[in-house]
Amino acid sequence: MGFPLTDVADLPTVGDRVESLTDLTEVEGGPGAKLATVRLQGRAFRQEFAASGTPDRIDTCDLITLPYPTRFGLFRASRAIAPFLSITNRMIVIRWTESDGRKRVLLFEPSDHELGRYTPYFDTLSARTPDVIENRMVRPHGTVLGHLTALGIAPNEVDYLMFDHLHTQDLRRWIGTSSYQADLNEHPEAAFPNAKVIVQRDELAGMADLHPLQKPWYQPDTFRDVPPEAFLPIDGSVILGPGVAAVKTPGHVFGNQSLVVNTSTGIWVSSENVIAAEALKPEHSKLPGLARWSRDWQQEIVLNANTIETTADQYNSIILEKTIADRSQKDSRFLQFFPSSELTGAWTNPGTTPTFTHGAISHTA
Template identity: 35%
Template sequence: MTSTLKNLGMQEVLDFDNTRNASSPIARLENVRAAAIKFREKIMQQPDVQYYQTVDLVRAPYPTWYGYTGVFAQKSLTFPFLHLLNRLFIIQYKDFNDQLKVILFSPTDVENNRKTPFFERLAGSLPESASKVFAPQYTSVEKTLKKLKIKPEQIDYISYDHLHTQELRKWLGSDHQPAYFPNAKLIVHEKEWNCVQGLLPVQSDWYCPDATVGVDPTKIITFRKSLALGHGIALVHTPGHTEGNHSLVVKVNDQVFVSSENGISLDAYEPKSSKIKAIREYAENTGVEVILNGNTQEGSNDQYISMVMEKTIAGPLHSNPAFPSCACSSESTPYWLFPGLKQTEILGALKFGKLIHLKS
């Protein structure tokens, strides 16, 4: 494994080894927090990635009691839905073999992802004409790359924090269709990949049916620990939301951005600083440091620890140090059709660095 990673210009991250082995949850939390502080110090000493951009792709309604688990009772909600804005992340960086690489994090196949059972049922409860209003799409992966003058064959890797709602066959190809990204490989945690091969009913409601069937196994790179892809970029295992959940860690603009769907807003990562009364009071009354995105609760204690880990690695947001620089892959944002919760601080779309265009 080590030799394979070396050939790929990657390295295992050992900083979090055994941090979750303590007998008590609070000991595991503090072990992970201490390791996250040291890991942040290391990545802050590394060069920035070459280019980092996030792009608004598509909106989707999402149950509020999932987004802020524990804060709201489903039956008592005045506004039962909030709106998530899903984003694409484009990162160009140098790997440890000094090769320039491009990874797409969370490249959503909007049309096919709608086959996710939960969202398919939700859409089925609405008139067909209403879908564009309830879940508007702003752009696509293909249009974004064309605008940036990045050719499909120039994408080296794709990755997702976990595979909820993700249909992979368009990007990677299958027995019945060519790959849109002919040279790309999927980087996925081994536990997440194994899970998709045999889901329980409580999981399958959130996964696209047959989303990996027929994908060439040589296009899959699995990892067991955390993984440094190159200078200033890593995929850190953050289990809980799913067993194989991992978070994107990127150093750029002299700060660290950490991305996943463990939480859906900066309010969720720093609830005691939230201006949303219910969230702030819940944090004050219970002592919680974070609020889980809990549509599936495969491991709530682990997810809680992972969110603390994420915000510790991220550190303070430059524009508002009361919150960490956690760039949620799907961020709760205002939308006229769902006028309920007003987020305290919205990170929004980001762009840093200069994209280097390479010949094919």
């Protein structure tokens, strides 16, 4: 395949390692022992992170609403008759000031959804869906560059791009390529010339040799000609700035990571490990089936499981997220967990309208 990122040992990294969140592969015992360790570590990290300060500003930008199989998004729990639900993908823009006065800008989930649609799963789904139905279910809201313009941020001011994982992502227009791209009919220059992509080293290694369970969700060939030096591989959890952290949460993919931010309303966590805040608190959900399924199966969360790479690890990672996040000030039954792709009600999808939504994270210091 020619994927260039199989050896990233010499690339620089970023952030200060979080010592309270250790590698769970070193924990003796099975998944249950790891789950107990996760709860202890999550409480310790939550306490220290709350004292790390806050970023200057956080803005949330809607990108696109699209269909997603109900059996994936609400794994085994939903009794909705709708085969598809809708999720809205959003970008979070975080700005902070370093101790030396340097300003930083991080974009979390800056998906190029125009190219993301060519991910094998979504490309196949689109080919099978009549245009009139697709046009009702797929609703673009804005572009990454358009939102940044509205926020007064120039592309050359962006320091970091970060995704919870690289499913569906095509980064060529963001970080450039080393050669002409025939499918784009251009040799794209980097829209973000100074930005580095923060990614878990595990995911880069996994993308170099995808398992069949992973292949429908990645576009590995689009990484063939991207510059390796545009990446900042990290191993585990790191503090990126005051009140900003990348926390390793493996399971949904081997190198999954979550954004954690400390704000005026407390600590928020964001990833795609679940698609609704109520998936962390299914006992309060009015979605058909969720509360009963949680009781019957004695599971306290509902996975987003389009890939089942390491399901027990994903469950444990969600418990870590659940332990870290503060309660919502809008409704204390739920947590300040913000799905990077959030369940969105639609008349076309009966039985999938969420009980509770966040819609955005907003913060100004």
